[in-house]
Amino acid sequence: MIRLLPIVLIGALTLAPAFADNLDPSRLDGCRTDIDGDGDTDLADLAELLSVYSLTSGEPGFIEAADFDDNGVIDLSDLAELLSEYGCVGAVQVERMQFTGASFVNVAHDCASGNCSNYGTPHWLDANLDGDTEDPGDRAYPAAYVRGGYVSITNLRFGVSSDDLELTDVPVLGAGPDGLIFEGTGSVSGGVLTVAGTLQSNTTLPDVVACYDTFDIAWEAALDGATFFPAGVSSNRMYVTLDDPLGRRLESFFDISTRAAHGADSVQSAIAALWAGFADLHVENVRGEVLGYYRGVLCASDCTVYEAQGLVMYLNGQCGSWADLLMQCLRTLGISGSEWITIEPIIYNHGLLVRTYKFDGVGTSGCSSLPYTFNSPCGGPYWPDDPECTDDVGLAGQDNPNPASYFSRHFIVQIDGRFYDPSYGAGPFTGTTNEANLAWEQAGIDGYHGYCGYYHAARTDIYQNRETEFIY
Numbered sequence: 278m279i280r281l282l283p284i285v286l287i288g289a290l291t292l293a294p295a296f297a298d299n300l301d302p303s304r305l306d307g308c309r310t311d312i313d314g315d316g317d318t319d320l321a322d323l324a325e326l327l328s329v330y331s332l333t334s335g336e337p338g339f340i341e342a343a344d345f346d347d348n349g350v351i352d353l354s355d356l357a358e359l360l361s362e363y364g365c366v367g368a369v370q371v372e373r374m375q376f377t378g379a380s381f382v383n384v385a386h387d388c389a390s391g392n393c394s395n396y397g398t399p400h401w402l403d404a405n406l407d408g409d410t411e412d413p414g415d416r417a418y419p420a421a422y423v424r425g426g427y428v429s430i431t432n433l434r435f436g437v438s439s440d441d442l443e444l445t446d447v448p449v450l451g452a453g454p455d456g457l458i459f460e461g462t463g464s465v466s467g468g469v470l471t472v473a474g475t476l477q478s479n480t481t482l483p484d485v486v487a488c489y490d491t492f493d494i495a496w497e498a499a500l501d502g503a504t505f506f507p508a509g510v511s512s513n514r515m516y517v518t519l520d521d522p523l524g525r526r527l528e529s530f531f532d533i534s535t536r537a538a539h540g541a542d543s544v545q546s547a548i549a550a551l552w553a554g555f556a557d558l559h560v561e562n563v564r565g566e567v568l569g570y571y572r573g574v575l576c577a578s579d580c581t582v583y584e585a586q587g588l589v590m591y592l593n594g595q596c597g598s599w600a601d602l603l604m605q606c607l608r609t610l611g612i613s614g615s616e617w618i619t620i621e622p623i624i625y626n627h628g629l630l631v632r633t634y635k636f637d638g639v640g641t642s643g644c645s646s647l648p649y650t651f652n653s654p655c656g657g658p659y660w661p662d663d664p665e666c667t668d669d670v671g672l673a674g675q676d677n678p679n680p681a682s683y684f685s686r687h688f689i690v691q692i693d694g695r696f697y698d699p700s701y702g703a704g705p706f707t708g709t710t711n712e713a714n715l716a717w718e719q720a721g722i723d724g725y726h727g728y729c730g731y732y733h734a735a736r737t738d739i740y741q742n743r744e745t746e747f748i749y
Contacts, residue, residue: 308365310358312342314442317501318365326351326359368438369470369498370406371509375399377475380426380482384419384516385526387563389590393527396420399432401511406436408509419528420492421516423611424542425484429477430459435470435498435508442468442500450505451476451494455483459494470498485542486550486610487517488535519547520611527605529589532563534606547610548692555603556702558675562589568602569593570674570700571681576655580681596700599675600688603699607692615692619748620717621685622725629745630724631682632672636737637665647727647734654683658732666735672721674701683726689717696747715743 312322325343332339334349343351345358375398385393396418404414422428433449444465449472451459458479463472492515497505516531519541537554541547554560560568572593574580582594585602594602604615622629624646640648642665649666652659674680680700689698695705696713703720706713719740726735738744 308362308439310345310362310365311439312340312359314342314439317504318359318362319501323359323363326356330356369435369496369500369506369508370408371401371403371496371511372406372434372436372469373399373402374430374433374494374511375401376420376422376428376513377431378422378427378429378477380423381429382421382423382516382518382522383526384421384528384531387527387529387586387589389587390584393525393586395526396528400513403509410512417511417513419514419516419531421518421522421526421531422482423521424486424517424519425481427478427481428453428457428459429475430494431475433461433463433472433476435463435472435496437465437468437470437500440468442466444500446502448499448502448505449476449508450497451511452497453478453494454489454492456480457482463498465500482517485517485540486519486535486538486547487515488532488539489515489517518609518611519544522611523608523613525586525605526609527586527589529562529564530585530602530605530609533560533602534609537606538610544612547612548607551603551606551610552697552705555675555697555699558673558702560602560675562592566592567676569676570599571595572677575668575681575683576653577681577684578655596684596688599699600690603690603697607690612692615690616749618689618691618696620687620689620714620745621748622745624725624727624744627725627727628683628685629687629722630666630726630735630738631684631687632721632723633669634682634723634735635667635669636724636735637667640665640734640736642729642732642734644729644734647725647729647736649724649735649737650729651726651733651735653726653733654681660732666724666726672701675699691747691749710747711743714745714747717747718743718745 308318310318312325329338329340329351332351345355383395385395400418400420402416405412410417442465447463449461449463459476461472461476463470491512493510493512495510496508498508499505516535538547538550541550571580580595582588582591583597585605588594588598607615636649642648642650650660650664651666652664670679671682695707697704706716722738724735724737
């Protein structure tokens with residue numbers, strides 16, 4: 278009777294669904310009952326156990342690997358354990374991988390100044406194989422590609438739960454976004470599945486700018502050479518640019534530019550989309566922190582952040598940092614030709630008063646060119662009486678409804694004959710250079726300041742006259 282039971286069971290299992298259909302993902306924890314060592318527990322293992330059923334240790338043909346409870350006999354308890362694991366496959370979990378290829382672009386860490394270092398490799402590392410990158414030693418670094426290029430992966434490795442497996446020609450498959458498929462083969466030894474060489478995607482990235490918050494690749498492996506089972510998911514932020522990036526490659530430059538221009542397929546559409554991201558006066562760095570223009574500052578010299586690098590780190594900057602940020606984002610997209618424009622009053626030694634200022638009366642400073650008494654927000658000397666030109670709630674800037682408005686000069690950006698003022702999200706200003714200059718002035722300048730003897734003084738802007746100049 279005891280010998281008849283296995284025969285009945287093997288007959289029943291022969292009629293059972295296919296191996297893949299029987300898999301319970303929660304059982305991907307290694308197969309103690311994998312007698313033949315091919316990474317799974319299937320009919321072949323059951324057949325081996327039945328072939329030596331009831332044999333005891335020392336008898337010819339006894340298979341020690343089938344004596345799961347180590348009691349020296351292949352009996353019903355061993356059969357029961359195998360049946361409890363039937364359909365098991367050795368756990369496989371992606372441990373590391375890195376991006377590469379002709380269209381691949383390194384991304385640099387944000388840093389406040391100097392040369393910022395590139396993110397290292399591998400781009401994905403799950404050191405403890407728990408399926409995430411949230412533990413010490415783990416990483417999920419960003420990468421970038423140029424649109425329309427192939428994505429390639431190298432240094433691909435998986436952890437395997439069974440340390441004693443020795444396999445070759447193990448198929449590996451990865452499914453990424455937008456139909457990208459990665460195929461390769463590897464070998465298993467010492468609990469590691471190593472995929473040799475480079476896996477190139479079956480097709481190219483879409484021919485548009487893109488920002489993938491999670492470029493997920495769902496991996497599978499077939500330890501038995503035929504049946505694929507889940508092998509974890511690698512997940513990285515991926516940036517796709519319009520053309521080869523130029524200049525600095527800080528991650529925030531990639532994030533701001535590709536996120537705003539997501540879906541753009543031409544220089545013109547990319548510029549328009551990027552500008553829309555600045556025009557709404559809400560720009561965030563890669564960490565989701567909002568960048569400001571003279572936030573909490575009324576005297577320009579109290580803010581000493583002049584470049585985009587510092588702006589994305591310190592979160593607050595002068596107009597120069599905002600002009601630089603727009604140019605860096607354009608260059609990161611691979612768009613060349615942007616120019617830095619300095620704006621100064623035509624009258625030497627006069628400065629700019631950006632809207633809004635109130636001018637009371639006709640002015641009593643005693644200087645006809647600057648008739649209104651005015652006290653600088655940066656310090657004295659002050660007029661003995663209340664000044665006639667006073668700062669009111671002004672023209673809103675980036676994340677700031679009332680930024681500093683008292684300057685000697687201002688900086689904006691020109692590209693393709695159009696002028697953009699990123700500090701205020703103003704523009705583009707078009708026409709001839711002089712026409713664009715006057716339009717910019719009319720959109721934001723209330724007056725001009727300078728010295729009247731020992732004191733500061735001011736005058737109103739003459740709306741129909743161009744009183745500033747764009748300097749290339």
